Amino acid sequence: MRSNRDFIPLSVSALARSRADWLFGMNLTRAYTLAGQKAGFGNVLSVGRVQTPILGLVVNRDNEIANFVSKPFYDVLAHLLTPDNQPFIAKWVPSKACEPHQDEEGRILNKALAENVASRISKQNAELTALEQKQKKQSAPLPYNLSALQIDAAKAFGMPAQKVLDICQILYERHKLITYPRSDNRYLPKDHHQDASAIFKAISANGGQSTELVNGADVKKRSKCFNDSKVAAHHAIVPTAKQLKSASLSGDEAKVYQLISRHYLIQFYPDYIYNETKAEITIAGGLFKANAKQDVSLGFKVLMGKSELKDEATLPPLTKGMSLFCEQGEVVEKHTSPPAYFTDATLLAAMTGISRYVKDPQIKKVLKDTDGLGTEATRAGIIELLFKRRFLKREGKSIRATETGLALISVLPQGLASPDLTAKWESSLGDIAQQVMSYQQFLQPLLADLNGFVQLAGNCDGNAFARLPKTSAKKRFAKRSGKATSKKSNYKNSSAAT
Numbered sequence: 004m005r006s007n008r009d010f011i012p013l014s015v016s017a018l019a020r021s022r023a024d025w026l027f028g029m030n031l032t033r034a035y036t037l038a039g040q041k042a043g044f045g046n047v048l049s050v051g052r053v054q055t056p057i058l059g060l061v062v063n064r065d066n067e068i069a070n071f072v073s074k075p076f077y078d079v080l081a082h083l084l085t086p087d088n089q090p091f092i093a094k095w096v097p098s099k100a101c102e103p104h105q106d107e108e109g110r111i112l113n114k115a116l117a118e119n120v121a122s123r124i125s126k127q128n129a130e131l132t133a134l135e136q137k138q139k140k141q142s143a144p145l146p147y148n149l150s151a152l153q154i155d156a157a158k159a160f161g162m163p164a165q166k167v168l169d170i171c172q173i174l175y176e177r178h179k180l181i182t183y184p185r186s187d188n189r190y191l192p193k194d195h196h197q198d199a200s201a202i203f204k205a206i207s208a209n210g211g212q213s214t215e216l217v218n219g220a221d222v223k224k225r226s227k228c229f230n231d232s233k234v235a236a237h238h239a240i241v242p243t244a245k246q247l248k249s250a251s252l253s254g255d256e257a258k259v260y261q262l263i264s265r266h267y268l269i270q271f272y273p274d275y276i277y278n279e280t281k282a283e284i285t286i287a288g289g290l291f292k293a294n295a296k297q298d299v300s301l302g303f304k305v306l307m308g309k310s311e312l313k314d315e316a317t318l319p320p321l322t323k324g325m326s327l328f329c330e331q332g333e334v335v336e337k338h339t340s341p342p343a344y345f346t347d348a349t350l351l352a353a354m355t356g357i358s359r360y361v362k363d364p365q366i367k368k369v370l371k372d373t374d375g376l377g378t379e380a381t382r383a384g385i386i387e388l389l390f391k392r393r394f395l396k397r398e399g400k401s402i403r404a405t406e407t408g409l410a411l412i413s414v415l416p417q418g419l420a421s422p423d424l425t426a427k428w429e430s431s432l433g434d435i436a437q438q439v440m441s442y443q444q445f446l447q448p449l450l451a452d453l454n455g456f457v458q459l460a461g462n463c464d465g466n467a468f469a470r471l472p473k474t475s476a477k478k479r480f481a482k483r484s485g486k487a488t489s490k491k492s493n494y495k496n497s498s499a500a501t
Contacts, residue, residue: 016436019445023428027052030453031419034460035411042468048411049392052425053377054385055412058394059420060353060360061345062404062412071341076110077117080333081124081291083284086326089319093284093291095120106339114334121332124286129327133283140276143269143303145189145228146239149379150355152184152262157348160258161400164347164383170259171240178252179245180209181263183237187379190233191241196225201244202267208246210257211264216306220271228270241267265306272303280318286329293318344401347386354382357422366426376422410467416459418452 031050039048079095097104097111104113111117147155149168156162162170171184199222207217228239242264252260276299284291295318345353353360354376361367377385389395394408404412412420428449434440 012438013436016432034457038463039468042465044468044471056422065404068341073338078335079117079120081329082331084328091318093293096290117334121334124329124332127287127329129284129286129329131325132285134323135281137279140274146241146266148187148189154348154351165387168383185380186237188235189239190230191228191238192234193229193231196229202242205244205246206264224271226270269303275302275304276300346400413467414463
């Protein structure tokens, strides 16, 4: 037990975060909404420290796809034979001399070069100059936190993040079949291991996994997820020992419960074991590579479904120094493809790993040390808010920006439409918690930045909003009058703060 006084700096840091989010969201939302109204657009244009960078991610991806120009590139394949005439294929690895003919990802763009290499290696002797053969193991992934569960549910069933959270709340509160769902942790206390037998019975009784798969688990096995030092305020999301008596789960509830049960059960299965072979072949002075991967023991992957069981090309028995023969060189023409539109799964993954979308090394480092944009409990709600505000739309499984979302991001300064501001705040808020920075030292420069952003909003180019659907002044006035009448005190307070 520790005195509450020890946690005052943490409380001050939380207050600073709350106040900063409040000031930015309230003032900038009003400022850009007014800018939209000047151009005849009557809806709210909300701006927030977390929601706006997320919208910026989607807009940037949409623009990247819209502006993408596909280019052809060329792979060279060597069709090889072993001394006993067993065939296999190796792929050319261009040398440094070929760099002028490659793109930033190392792909050959010069067709004539590829054709020249293919002709040079045809009907030529070859030598297997390097061979690496290893048996490798892969441990089961950890039990779920909320984000990991939402990502897998989106991939498997196309479920939006908010729906997954809502289902989890029902499984937790009404059915009492899972533990606390809004957790950002993927580990379990060591003492939790003693409940495994009872949880196994519940999983089987509730249809979480088949009885056969439950019986295949080793209740004595203790995976790396049982680690007291890794458990924070909450532990991972796992099934409870509760068995349903009469009520049954709906289709979607059963799907989510089965995912949670599977990721708990695999902690008691052996590792996935496979052989990996990497071969390097020299043909006419050029380097070619062939890789293969073969399953030895599926282990926990027997629970993971067919999509997890992808075997690479097999190779015949090989030895280093083996003489080979290249029957034919082949040029395969391919085309570069644009990045995919965001989906629920990939947008959640982007929010949790936001540092990948930042170029500045210092900002990238700060964001790597944080939990990303938003928290486990808020990410789904933020995404849904962007849909409700009509900044985002769904096209099948794809998430795309609407005309309103595109217009807003186009007029915002880079500091508001990127994660940089969040990184700056997280660094300062951490300093407050460590008593390196005071509340006022954080808030005063923030207010100066805010004043600058509000001025930029007043001077922004309204042409971006002029293309959006118009709302008549009479209708806008009626809406504002209704809010002013019903929530008069709040309206006055908001105006004063602005």
